[in-house]
Amino acid sequence: MKNLQIGFRIFMVIVLFLWQVKTFSQNVDSACKVQMSLLQTNDQTDNNTIEELVTNIEDLTHHPIDLNNALFSDIEKLTMLSDFQIASLWQYLEKHRPVLSIYELRVVMGFDSKDMEAIKNFVTCRAIVKPQKILVRNRVTVLEQYGETMIDDSVISNPKYQGKPTKTLTKVQSDIGEHLHLSAIADKDPYEHFGKQGFDYYSANICIEKKYFIKKMILGDFSMHFGQGLVAWNGYTFSNLTDIRKRGKGLMAYNGVDEDQFYRGLGVTLGNKHCDLSIIASSHFIDGTIDSATNTITSLQKTGYHRTASELANKHSLRMSSLGGDITYRFPLGNIGLTHISHFFDKAILPIHKAYNLYSFSGKQMSATGINFFLNLNSADLFGEAAVNEKFRTAILLGGEFQFTGFLQFSILFRNYHPGYYSFMNSGFSAVSKTTNERGLYWSLRSSIDTTSSIMATVDLYEHPWFQYGLYEASAGSSVSIIYERNIPNNGKILLQYKHYNKPINDTTSGSHVKAVSQFRENRMKVALYSQISEQWRFVTQGVCAFVDLKTSPSVYFSQDIDYYLNSHFFIGLRYSVFDATYGSQITVYEPDVRVGTNASFFGDGDKYYIKANYRFLKRFLLSAKYACLNKCDQKIYTSKNECSVLLNCEF
Numbered sequence: 070m071k072n073l074q075i076g077f078r079i080f081m082v083i084v085l086f087l088w089q090v091k092t093f094s095q096n097v098d099s100a101c102k103v104q105m106s107l108l109q110t111n112d113q114t115d116n117n118t119i120e121e122l123v124t125n126i127e128d129l130t131h132h133p134i135d136l137n138n139a140l141f142s143d144i145e146k147l148t149m150l151s152d153f154q155i156a157s158l159w160q161y162l163e164k165h166r167p168v169l170s171i172y173e174l175r176v177v178m179g180f181d182s183k184d185m186e187a188i189k190n191f192v193t194c195r196a197i198v199k200p201q202k203i204l205v206r207n208r209v210t211v212l213e214q215y216g217e218t219m220i221d222d223s224v225i226s227n228p229k230y231q232g233k234p235t236k237t238l239t240k241v242q243s244d245i246g247e248h249l250h251l252s253a254i255a256d257k258d259p260y261e262h263f264g265k266q267g268f269d270y271y272s273a274n275i276c277i278e279k280k281y282f283i284k285k286m287i288l289g290d291f292s293m294h295f296g297q298g299l300v301a302w303n304g305y306t307f308s309n310l311t312d313i314r315k316r317g318k319g320l321m322a323y324n325g326v327d328e329d330q331f332y333r334g335l336g337v338t339l340g341n342k343h344c345d346l347s348i349i350a351s352s353h354f355i356d357g358t359i360d361s362a363t364n365t366i367t368s369l370q371k372t373g374y375h376r377t378a379s380e381l382a383n384k385h386s387l388r389m390s391s392l393g394g395d396i397t398y399r400f401p402l403g404n405i406g407l408t409h410i411s412h413f414f415d416k417a418i419l420p421i422h423k424a425y426n427l428y429s430f431s432g433k434q435m436s437a438t439g440i441n442f443f444l445n446l447n448s449a450d451l452f453g454e455a456a457v458n459e460k461f462r463t464a465i466l467l468g469g470e471f472q473f474t475g476f477l478q479f480s481i482l483f484r485n486y487h488p489g490y491y492s493f494m495n496s497g498f499s500a501v502s503k504t505t506n507e508r509g510l511y512w513s514l515r516s517s518i519d520t521t522s523s524i525m526a527t528v529d530l531y532e533h534p535w536f537q538y539g540l541y542e543a544s545a546g547s548s549v550s551i552i553y554e555r556n557i558p559n560n561g562k563i564l565l566q567y568k569h570y571n572k573p574i575n576d577t578t579s580g581s582h583v584k585a586v587s588q589f590r591e592n593r594m595k596v597a598l599y600s601q602i603s604e605q606w607r608f609v610t611q612g613v614c615a616f617v618d619l620k621t622s623p624s625v626y627f628s629q630d631i632d633y634y635l636n637s638h639f640f641i642g643l644r645y646s647v648f649d650a651t652y653g654s655q656i657t658v659y660e661p662d663v664r665v666g667t668n669a670s671f672f673g674d675g676d677k678y679y680i681k682a683n684y685r686f687l688k689r690f691l692l693s694a695k696y697a698c699l700n701k702c703d704q705k706i707y708t709s710k711n712e713c714s715v716l717l718n719c720e721f
Contacts, residue, residue, distance in 0.1 A: 125148065136194050169194060216259060236256075238255070253273040273289050297452065298495055347394050391413070404443050418431055464504060466483070484499070489505075527550045570590065571590050631643045697714075
């Protein structure tokens with residue numbers, strides 16, 4: 070009976086898929102483009118990265134780039150474009166401004182219709198005059214999200230959580246004139262308790278931009294994005310698979326809800342056309358596991374959750390103070406920069422005595438210094454960064470992007486991070502999201518088959534010279550992916566993706582007393598189809614399959630989205646999905662939410678559906694609501710989880 074139900078669900082999804090293949094139409098909006106790009110990201114993309122990515126898109130929506138008055142640093146904010154497209158666009162603007170219409174950009178080398186569609190809502194073409202001043206613009210976001218799990222078979226839920234399963238967030242952003250920006254956030258995660266201080270997490274900042282000799286000054290919470298991320302890069306790290314060079318934005322006001330990965334204090338960037346000098350001073354508390362006997366920190370906690378007695382005991386147990394800065398010099402062919410950061414802790418960090426912690430940081434002070442460069446040589450971009458910490462352990466990253474023809478692009482990146490290199494709040498290119506204990510070579514090749522199709526292949530070979538957490542010895546791995554994209558007439562799109570992972574895991578099957586590492590090989594296939602059959606109806610179909618070999622049962626996931634736009638004021642969307650996945654091969658997919666969306670993981674056997682609606686009223690208010698229900702059977706225990714979310718956005 071169970072197999073019959075699963076078969077029927079899959080059949081219904083396939084019927085919808087085949088029906089929509091024949092009914093493509095037009096008008097793909099920017100929100101769908103963002104969603105489709107997220108469907109193609111690595112399965113390991115974390116939710117904070119997704120949040121900052123969408124926040125960046127929202128900022129571009131509210132502050133579109135004026136092509137006729139933009140600086141090169143403004144054009145770099147269009148992260149959906151590659152480095153070659155940004156350089157080509159800038160060269161065109163320098164020669165042909167004023168631009169009368171964004172559709173002129175079709176003649177820019179490297180641009181096609183899908184690139185125009187991707188940026189059309191984020192740029193404008195005003196006359197070259199001083200823009201009209203906006204006195205005050207405010208955006209207020211209020212989110213209330215409630216989720217509750219009900220378990221049958223007399224299983225009693227653990228009463229260890231201190232608060233109710235409600236997530237509450239309030240976010241206020243205000244633009245005063247052209248140069249002053251204010252932001253404040255108050256957030257409580259599910260199961261956290263409203264205590265005497267109210268919300269569990271508060272964040273605020275004041276940002277002044279492009280005023281006199283000050284390029285940017287931030288008082289409050291901020292982020293640092295410099296070089297290639299080996300020294301100072303916290304928060305947003307999204308990039309597409311071929312555009313592997315990080316384009317650092319320097320100092321940025323922090324608007325996220327990650328409760329540890331930010332700086333709190335003062336950051337200033339001064340400079341002119343050729344040189345920027347940034348200086349920061351920061352001090353705030355972070356979470357760490359404290360050893361009460363020695364009053365030392367054994368590990369840092371980065372989840373931001375304060376739901377249980379143990380998590381509350383670790384809350385704000387360590388003060389981190391930071392001093393640092395960056396100086397960047399720009400010249401016609403590129404730029405070169407020098408970055409330094411020092412962190413000071415009020416308690417000593419002493420990791421537990423394990424083999425994988427042999428090279429980990431210990432003490433009360435750490436520092437790192439790096440030099441980075443970027444060179445644009447017509448059809449080739451070269452970049453890199455070399456860094457060293459206070460123990461003279463090094464990290465090196467070198468890469469290049471080559472545009473052989475208008476339809477063929479090749480990228481390559483080499484990194485070598487010593488096991489003893491560390492720097493808190495950094496993010497260099499890595500297979501395991503840690504800028505330490507890794508050597509690797511990554512390359513990708515992208516080719517446009519014709520004006521509607523492209524294919525991309527990527528290979529990443531890496532090794533860990535020393536033990537990783539959870540692995541008994543030095544290890545190595547690899548990943549290979551092939552992605553095919555086709556734009557179907559009238560702005561439909563289909564994506565086919567294959568990935569092969571060769572991951573090191575502990576060998577638990579040999580029965581030997583000698584612990585060893587073996588290789589776990591997994592194949593993943595994904596199909597995503599977007600279509601819009603009219604002004605009102607839009608469909609997205611996804612299918613994911615993960616399997617070790619053809620002899621074992623695969624993990625599968627199918628979903629169907631149906632979106633209906635009544636008019637410019639009302640939208641309603643529905644997704645139904647069915648899955649059957651083992652825990653070791655769980656399926657991770659992007660799921661839209663009332664705010665920014667999340668990477669949802671599925672394992673076990675079950676289904677999930679949600680319904681989401683948006684209603685815009687009085688021109689300045691947007692009300693969003695979502696109801697989701699997850700049903701699954703895991704280890705013969707049936708669970709049903711219901712979740713409700715309500716979001717109110719106000720602009721005035």
